Amino acid sequence: MNSIPNRQVICDTLIELGGKDKDIVVLTSDSRGSASMTNFAKELPEQFVEVGIAEQNIVGIAAGLAASGKKPYIASPACFLSMRSIEQVKVDVAYSKTNVKLIGISGGLSYGALGMSHHSLQDIAVMRAIPGINIILPADKHETKKMIEALAKNTEPTYIRIGRNPVADVYSSDEYGFEIGKAVTMSEGTDITIIAAGETVKIAMDAAGVLKKKGVSCRVLNMHTIKPLDEAEIIKAAKETGCIITVEEHSIYGGLGAAVSEVVTQNSPVPMKIVGVPDEPAIPGKSEEVFKHYGLTADNISSIALEIIKKK
CATH class of the missing domain: 3.40.50.970 (Thiamin diphosphate (ThDP)-binding fold, Pyr/PP domains)
Incomplete structure (x- = not known):
């Protein structure tokens, strides 16, 4: 299909x-x-x-x-x-x-x-x-x-x-365990974790691919359920990789990044960056154009990752 x-x-x-x-x-x-x-x-x-x-x-x-x-x-x-x-x-x-x-x-x-x-x-x-x-x-x-x-x-x-347009696959089939409230580890990694939800999961995986070529081991978590949140997987990622980036098609306030940071700061504080839409009326345009404008791209996220890793 x-x-x-x-x-x-x-x-x-x-x-x-x-x-x-x-x-x-x-x-x-x-x-x-x-x-x-x-x-x-x-x-x-x-x-x-x-x-x-x-x-x-x-x-x-x-x-x-x-x-x-x-x-x-x-x-x-x-x-x-x-x-x-x-x-x-x-x-x-x-x-x-x-x-x-x-x-x-x-x-x-x-x-x-x-x-x-x-x-x-x-x-x-x-x-x-x-x-x-x-x-x-x-x-x-x-x-x-x-x-x-x-x-x-x-x-x-x-x-x-959900979005409006066709979405690129991140799974090869539906033969995997989906559970409400349980994050899916899309790729293992030890240097940094990228946590994404919805259509930004593909961007996170692409960013991990860019980082791999640069010798960085990146974990990617698909946090499909933002509530109830898989706090255990977030804490585990913070402890095992030492830094986190969240990526979301949402305001930087109150969404996935906020939810993750609430868990991280209270349980295992590590360097963290929330990537999303800043506190402004989002510009109009095709989705890919707006994504690029706000840095919701694999290249930008991988660059942010390299900077965060330096702070560990």
Whole structure:
């Protein structure tokens, strides 16, 4: 299978699961096309609800369906789902412990030229501060499929953030152990650890490849679950490699880097650098252009790694 958007994998997997479990329901907010949920609506129309441009309502409706025994999955743009409806997420989903899966589509910088109004670079920070909700960012199509299959067996409220465009593979197949809350070691290393989540995992692995050519042994952790965080693996990395870089498609405040630093500073302080989007309205443009502008590239991250290693 060629590289495809993670949203398409979610749709295909939900069609497969929904065909066996009639309690699975998908809701969209005038976004069935952008969420790649058109086929779900065609295949399982009685398990599909189009709410329209009403993000607060979609969360409330999903929570009501969950309270009635259904298993709702919301597919809505991350920029709106995580901002417009955050009170409903906090009260109707997290506080009420309803089995709602919130899928933030076109997350991070993937809306590109539409700019700050459509970028979602605060969503992880906001969701992290709400008790009772898990946060997962799958890295590629293999992990996305494994994630949806795992979530189908899990009743905890969860926020999933995915991008808009096709994603390069970081796994050769889905024959690996995926576990919510458990980081995956993508490569072993002893000199430094790069921790990434979502689509930045590929960048981290490329950076490790650059460092390897320069004689640096780099560990790469795919921290697909940002909450609950795999604290044990972070502490282990800090102790065994002595320095850490985090890479994320998110503000440098409140996201993966903040979560990792909270663990590191309180358990095993080491030199650390958070690579993400600075505290400014992110520039508009194609994702790759914006990534390059903010240094979310293998070359920049490998250069930062070499500087940090000197501080060990």
